[in-house]
Amino acid sequence: MLKISALNQFYGSSHTLRDVSLNVAEGACTVVLGRNGVGKTTLLKCLVGLLPVKGGEIELAGQPLTRTPSHRRVLAGLGYVPQGREIFPQLSVEENLRIGAYAGERNQTAKGKQFSFDDVFHTFPVLKTMRRRIAGNLSGGQQQQLAIGRALLTNPKLLILDEPTEGIQPSIVMEIEAVIRSLKGSLSILLVEQFFDFAQAVADDYVVLVRGQVVSAGRGDQMEANNVRALISV
């Protein structure tokens, strides 16, 4: 579904991504692991078009996206849940979701699963209970669920999640894990994660970044044997 080939990116003279290649198979989840500052978020920003790349190719379902503007990548089927969630804190839960749905309505030619408000409320019941609340007043975990719901309403072919468990209470981490498992099959997922156990629980495939380079890659069930724990522990 997603093919990233030999991606290179610089911040000024600092070479942040070095020949990064990875794939996400259709209906599967690839996890990107790595310590703080190795370039995980930079990789996702290049993927969604928020940062330009110096070289390399990005292809979604056979469609080249490397030079496509960001809003068109959303319409092509990239659903992005940024690190720190970036919901609109002054708007209500429902208004945040409507922003996702607005892109989703224009996205109905995409072949992926189509998500309705009811689907999102079924997945995250708390969002239904809190639909009129101001989003900024939700807990961190609830805001994460809202950000995922908003991304699902864009009807993505590929859901992209940047450290969804960061700073979130364990019960909601478990809910998010269950949601990722249940979404697999109907869409493809690229997950950035630093928690080994969470990553292993959802990964079909994995890559580990160290200083902007892929140093280990394989099937999710090889993570333990390939000593991924040591590569990401601090």
Ligand SMILES: Nc1ncnc2c1ncn2[C@@H]1O[C@H](COP(=O)(O)OP(=O)(O)OP(=O)(O)O)[C@@H](O)[C@H]1O
């Ligand atoms: N806008 C920027 N300008 C210059 N350097 C940056 C910028 N954003 C990030 N960097 C640097 O690029 C490197 C990669 O940062 P990035 O945010 O991609 O890491 P990360 O793996 O997502 O880290 P974390 O796990 O802490 O979120 C870091 O050394 C960071 O300091």
Ligand SMILES: [Mg+2]
């Ligand atoms: Mg990051």
